Amino acid sequence: MNQTRSGSILGAGDAVLAFDVGGTDTKSALIDRSGSLLVVRRTPTVRNIHDPAGAIVESIATLSRMHLDQWPLVMPAAIGVSVPGLVDERTGIVHLAASLDWQDVPMRRLVGEAIGLPVSFGHDVRAAAAAECRLGAATGARTAIVVAIGTGVAASLVIDGAPHSGDGYAGELGHSLSDPTGERCPCGAVGCLETIASASAIARRYSLKSGIRVAGAREVLHAASAGDPTARAVWAQAIQALAESLARLVAVIAPEIIVIGGGLAQAGPALLDPLRAHLDALLSFHRRPRLERAAFGENAGLIGTALLARDGAHETLHLTKTRRK
Amino acid sequence: MNQTRSGSILGAGDAVLAFDVGGTDTKSALIDRSGSLLVVRRTPTVRNIHDPAGAIVESIATLSRMHLDQWPLVMPAAIGVSVPGLVDERTGIVHLAASLDWQDVPMRRLVGEAIGLPVSFGHDVRAAAAAECRLGAATGARTAIVVAIGTGVAASLVIDGAPHSGDGYAGELGHSLSDPTGERCPCGAVGCLETIASASAIARRYSLKSGIRVAGAREVLHAASAGDPTARAVWAQAIQALAESLARLVAVIAPEIIVIGGGLAQAGPALLDPLRAHLDALLSFHRRPRLERAAFGENAGLIGTALLARDGAHETLHLTKTRRK
Incomplete structure (x- = not known):
């Protein structure tokens, strides 16, 4: 399910990809340099009991390509990913996310390896709080x-x-x-x-x-x-x-x-x-x-995650920048 | 009631005066440059229904002179004062201190005018917390x-x-x-x-x-x-x-x-x-x-107030430095 947005919500800054991974649905968006959410995609969160984290990382990579294929002129500087649970933003590790069957997942590293962009990693409600406090x-x-x-x-x-x-x-x-x-x-x-x-x-x-x-x-x-x-x-x-x-x-x-x-x-x-x-x-x-x-209703987590991605866009050096196939 | 202390608790730094004004007693100390509490005085908190805050400021001035007269070679760089209640450390104002009959008292300014030293102003429990977190x-x-x-x-x-x-x-x-x-x-x-x-x-x-x-x-x-x-x-x-x-x-x-x-x-x-x-x-x-x-028992608030005084010793410029009579 897609929902197209118009107008700048975040204000001018880097283009970024943002993912709000929930227990049921994953919301994702590509944000352009004007700060507009070009499209918000809502897809069922993938499940794989043998590799619950790997399946979601793969799905993030696939969705990223879909966003970028749709907007080939937008070059994201970073990606943000938020999940629910016991999430340590500092280390990028999910201690426990019961709704995703995750335990001790080094999510920031996994996403970074898969996507080749600087990764900001967040907690869904704290990301929503960042959106409400900075813009809402x-x-x-x-x-x-x-x-x-x-x-x-x-x-x-x-x-x-x-x-x-x-x-x-x-x-x-x-x-x-x-x-x-x-x-x-x-x-x-x-x-x-x-x-x-x-x-x-x-x-x-x-x-x-x-x-x-x-x-x-x-x-x-x-x-x-x-x-x-x-x-x-x-x-x-x-x-x-x-x-x-x-x-x-x-x-x-x-x-x-x-x-x-x-x-x-x-x-x-x-x-x-x-x-x-x-x-x-x-x-x-x-x-x-x-x-x-x-102010932001169900998209607060996504918008906050985009803010985190912008914050982190210039914090990490990555060797690979192969973000398009 | 006096209680003499030996040994450096705070570590090396500025000499400071510290006051922990409670609803019943006021604890005060002169701290030397080694970080020792030279003496801890415990005196009943003065009461004056016509000028509750003024009476306490006067008592702080009197007690300061007693401390300094006892240790004439110690030159305090600042004074710290903590009280209970609704205390805004940033503005130096006590919104409400029921146990002292205070309301909207600009305590930092009043103490500064009376003592002529840079004043750090704190809340008794937050000062105690600072002591426990930094040293305890x-x-x-x-x-x-x-x-x-x-x-x-x-x-x-x-x-x-x-x-x-x-x-x-x-x-x-x-x-x-x-x-x-x-x-x-x-x-x-x-x-x-x-x-x-x-x-x-x-x-x-x-x-x-x-x-x-x-x-x-x-x-x-x-x-x-x-x-x-x-x-x-x-x-x-x-x-x-x-x-x-x-x-x-x-x-x-x-x-x-x-x-x-x-x-x-x-x-x-x-x-x-x-x-x-x-x-x-x-x-x-x-x-x-x-x-x-x-770790610090009943002196935690006093020690924390001394830490605040040291923090603030070089933050404020004062025109008058007439701290001894």
Whole structure:
């Protein structure tokens, strides 16, 4: 599935390739020197149980060629690749990406060998946070929290303008304790926020309590709007759990702004208005952050990855520059 | 009360004056060029309801003269002052220090005018964190959480080696939500960690439940060790609440080390051993931090303030250098 974009989002700079590899889909784009995403391709993330990382590197190489064949006059200076999981941007190693079946993958090196361009390697949510802080909803903020709510819940803490990585382990808001008496999370801990407030948890909890199977949180929200008491309760519990988790972060981190992205943010005011009210009620003397919807929606990770690629374009020397076949 | 110290703690550098102004006591020291705290004075923090900040500035000037008169050959290059509360180190302004009855006090300017030395102005817990990270238990860590548990509970997040200030609003771990069904905190919020796990909360909760008046958490710990079930329950609730709050921070911040300081840290293994076990039980794939007792105990804030004073010794030009009378 392709989606053509017009207009410069990133501003003038190097042309780069950007890949946002998700557990389900991979988004990729070629960005030209004006900063426009020439085309955004969305393709199913390839699976190979025998060589899960190798298959994705190969797919990145194939998609790169497709982008470059389509725009033969655009010469990318670098490539950026972001993935979910425990990602150490500094070393370029993925410690663990459960949704991709990866463990200890030296992703930056593998992509560099396959593509022959300087590689910037990132984490999907921290890349999205970079996009929101440099070009989007959090522009100008020195301290921000960017939350992605979808299949899971993840956060990126932006401290003095830079997403905090914690050697790849930071930002696991979805796997932070919400309800000590709650259910066991697949991660092994009890009462994780993700078991209550992710889009998939909202759908799962509603199906469980109502006996009505729903495909996603959108249907739960529709049912809640139509007055379904079970749907209202499940939605309210998710909002309350999110508000409590955010209030705790506000006390300790004191962000100027909290940006909400990911699939659930498409609910718009149905999510943000009660979340803002609940968060406000939980705070006292604390600095109250603005609570805003992400500017870049589902492309935030891709745009942030393109920014990382531009940052890294002149950092690494490569011997081979055989980027076209 | 004076306490003489020997040996270089800070290492060679400028001689400086350091003040750690607390809600009850003020600790002050003159540090010589070898980095030794020549003497640590502990004096009651002066109170003047008509001019709370002015009275303290005057007391800092008086104490400075006492230090300098005692060591006439030591020429301090700068002075450091730390206070609790909402402290913006960048602007030198105290937004709010409830324990000192201060609001919007331009402390750096006031001290500079009174003392005629370059002034570094800090927050007590972030200064303690700087001491622990540069010279103490967290030396070498890039990401750390330093927690002070005493009358209140406060934390400093150290990100890439620097305590995070959030324009003065960060680190309010004591006023982050612990128990949504808990009691109302004097701050106005409900169920703050400080209402369960501060040293004073432990004493207060034990007195309330047992009918036995105790002066402090130490007596509760003694009673718990002697088998008093109420004391054991109060102590266990405090440990559990601390472990839950720390586990949440571990998920999002991924510190390499958590340092526990403040008065309650004097409990040593009776605090740290169960806290470590409870924290461990709440984590799954997260990076497990070391949990260590603060190296500098009650002088951490003073030592950190002296480090800040040294950092700032050559940053500011002052017209007057009339530092001796």
